[in-house]
Amino acid sequence: MTKTEVIAKGLTRRALLASGAAALATPMLSRRAFAAPTELTMLAWYGHAEPDIVAEFEAENNVKFVPKYYTGGDNMLGLISQSPPGTFDVILSDAEYVQALNAAGYVEELDPADYALDEYFPEFQQFPGNWQDGKLFSLVTRFGFLGVAYNTDALTEAEAATYNVFWAEKLKGKVGHFDWHLPNLGQMSLLNGNPAPYDIDETAWEAVKEKTMSLRPQIGGFFDYGGTFSSLNDGQMLAFCGIGDWITGVLEKNGAKVRTVIPEEGGLQWSECFSIGKGSQKADLAKKWIQYITSAKGQAKSAQMAAYPALIPNAKGWEVLQAENPDEARRQGMTKDAGNVMDMIRAGRIKYREWPIQQDLETWNDFWSEYKGA
DSSP: OOHHHHHHHHHHHHHHHHHHHHHHHSOHHHHHTTSOOEEEEEEEETTTTSHHHHHHHHHHHTEEEEEEEESSHHHHHHHHHTSOTTSOSEEEEEHHHHHHHHHTTOBOOBOGGGSOGGGBOHHHHTOTTTEETTEEOOEEEEEEEEOEEEETTTOOTTTTSSGGGGGOGGGTTOEEEESOHHHHHHHHHHHTTOSSTTSOOHHHHHHHHHHHHHTGGGEEEEEOHHHHHHHHHTTSOSEEESOBHHHHHHHHHTTOSEEEEOOTTOEEEEEEEEEEBTTOTTHHHHHHHHHHHTSHHHHHHHHTOSSOOOBOSBHHHHHHHHHHOHHHHHHHTOSSSTTOHHHHHHTTOEEEOOOOSSSOHHHHHHHHHHHHHO
């Protein structure tokens, strides 16, 4: 063997040894980047598992979300009831459905000490629906208000500042409904002067039905999520019941001449909450996700969700949003200015959307089907 061959052979052997030693010395965190990501299943409204919300968390934790999207709480309950325990690692539900999820044994109990509840506004630290018998089962992550959605070319803000505008002659056939009984009938109940729109006796319920039926000749259609967007965007509908900035905010930012106002009769609050699915084999990762999305950084991201914007309950999240996107913070009313969204809540102008208390849910649903068919 020549001297050159001996040197080459030695170099090759040392290179192999060095590479092997380097591999052994590589920290576990670095090596994990080469492993296949862990899949985390999410049951949610559209948008919650899209890249603008989850990409950072996925990259930091080597996770890949697998979403199952739904529209409406009843649809969500149906999907869970038809799936084996453990199918969904994280579940996003509207607050009024959390107790149903808990009663059916679909969600795990949470430890309050795991989450930054001290950063939340006081009104959201013991949020209705999140707790039962002193135990935490979900965490509210975002919310919004429902009022009168309107085309700004067709109506002024002053005209839209009452639910009575839906009966305006110029809107005949141009009023749309988001096809879900709870927000629409809740608004009719507010219009009728009920201070607790979902806690009404039979006399008040009959009056709500009568008032709602009187609106039927004005209605141009009942729309799902996509249909609501398109019919407002193209001017097919000039006013809408049952929705708010969660839809008009997206359209307005894209140039559509639409807006939502909270009318003089008051507005409704929708609230979205995250839970850990019962039987999840990845509960630790699911907990980590909820910690992330309820942190100040995650909250600011959630407020600006591309699919639909929202208000956030984390006070420090407001500060992050104000620094990152002051225009959006002002647009949504998440500033220290007088009249901000927390002032509206504290003034009593906003009522929680919830299940009916003196009637069962099926009674409201049956009437809604009757109304649509009238």
